[in-house]
Amino acid sequence: MSIKKTILSGSTVTGNLTLGNYIGAINNWGQLSKDYNCYYMVADLHALTVKQDPKELRERILSFFAQYIACGLDPNKNTLFVQSHVPEHAELQWILTTLTPMGYLNRMTQFKDKSSKQKEILAGLFTYPILMASDILLYQTDVVPVGEDQRQHLELTRDIVTFFHNRYGETFTMPKAYIGKVGAKIMSLQDPNAKMSKSDENEKAYVSILDAPKKIQKKIKSAVTDSETTVSFDPEKKAGLANLLTIYSVLTGKSIDEIVKSYEGKMYGHVKVDLAEIVCEKFRPVQENYNQLMKNQDHLHELMKTGRDKAREKASKTLKLVYERVGLI
Numbered sequence: 001m002s003i004k005k006t007i008l009s010g011s012t013v014t015g016n017l018t019l020g021n022y023i024g025a026i027n028n029w030g031q032l033s034k035d036y037n038c039y040y041m042v043a044d045l046h047a048l049t050v051k052q053d054p055k056e057l058r059e060r061i062l063s064f065f066a067q068y069i070a071c072g073l074d075p076n077k078n079t080l081f082v083q084s085h086v087p088e089h090a091e092l093q094w095i096l097t098t099l100t101p102m103g104y105l106n107r108m109t110q111f112k113d114k115s116s117k118q119k120e121i122l123a124g125l126f127t128y129p130i131l132m133a134s135d136i137l138l139y140q141t142d143v144v145p146v147g148e149d150q151r152q153h154l155e156l157t158r159d160i161v162t163f164f165h166n167r168y169g170e171t172f173t174m175p176k177a178y179i180g181k182v183g184a185k186i187m188s189l190q191d192p193n194a195k196m197s198k199s200d201e202n203e204k205a206y207v208s209i210l211d212a213p214k215k216i217q218k219k220i221k222s223a224v225t226d227s228e229t230t231v232s233f234d235p236e237k238k239a240g241l242a243n244l245l246t247i248y249s250v251l252t253g254k255s256i257d258e259i260v261k262s263y264e265g266k267m268y269g270h271v272k273v274d275l276a277e278i279v280c281e282k283f284r285p286v287q288e289n290y291n292q293l294m295k296n297q298d299h300l301h302e303l304m305k306t307g308r309d310k311a312r313e314k315a316s317k318t319l320k321l322v323y324e325r326v327g328l329i
């Protein structure tokens with residue numbers, strides 16, 4: 001019998017889960033549980049790198065957990081858990097922090113991006129990628145399914161494994177990123193040169209998984225495109241339309257060529273109307289599941305506990321091994 005490889009991934013609890021998160025991550029996660037031993041976490045500790053309202057954060061953690069399940073992650077087939085429920089994440093992070101050069105963290109483009117918008121840069125934002133490495137390494141993860149924006153963090157995780165192994169000997173599985181070929185970077189609906197981000201200040205820039213159909217239609221209708229009219233796929237010159245066609249292709253399984261052909265002689269508006277319908281249809285059952293799940297929050301808390309126990313079983317073993325390797329009693 002072959003032993004299943006391990007997968008871990010997660011999303012940070014800031015803002016609302018978006019169509020970008022769905023296409024680049026969550027939608028792929030659900031399909032992996034057949035072949036892999038999957039751990040999916042709600043990354044709440046990562047969310048603290050941005051100022052949070054405690055009450056809202058608490059509500060959002062539960063909501064993200066319910067959205068994972070509503071999107072098709074079966075808690076019986078995957079280990080679904082909340083990061084802060086497994087204290088080993090923060091403990092391993094400290095050990096890894098003692099091995100990570102500042103220069104490596106300084107190179108992280110997400111850090112440069114986020115810190116450039118802040119008056120005072122907090123240390124947690126700087127060390128955030130080490131917490132991500134800790135998340136991954138605790139489960140002896142083989143594969144990490146993420147969107148394109150996380151590639152650099154995965155490379156850093158691999159560097160950290162090498163630093164650790166050079167000093168203390170083989171301990172961790174070397175993880176690999178799994179980045180889908182299409183849809184790994186869904187762009188903002190308002191700025192086709194920027195990633196669709198759940199923390200965008202402009203709500204029109206993203207579609208959230210829980211947006212009402214009317215809102216989805218409005219946002220897609222007002223998506224920024226160029227002033228031409230012929231429907232064709234050209235990510236350089238027609239980035240906005242190319243983004244809409246990419247979303248269309250991923251959600252329907254049709255090739256871009258096939259989609260472009262079917263709009264011959266038609267205007268961008270037709271693509272937008274149809275795409276809005278496709279997105280609404282995709283999220284309709286997700287929203288129904290979500291509303292059902294949120295009616296029984298005690299059950300969600302029970303599921304969180306089950307996930308926590310399963311996650312801790314693995315995480316505590318790895319941490320014990322690490323403590324032994326580094327010489328702690």
Ligand code: TYM
Nearest residue numbers: 009010011012020021024025043135146147184185186196
């Ligand atoms: P986060 O919450 O920003 O995003 C969650 C997942 O969604 C992907 N994603 C996108 N994919 C395509 N197009 C987009 N516009 C888009 N926006 C986001 C992200 O690449 C990610 O896969 N630090 C991570 C969470 C995390 C994590 C981990 C991930 C914490 N620990 C360990 C993997 C392994 C984050 O903030 O993702």
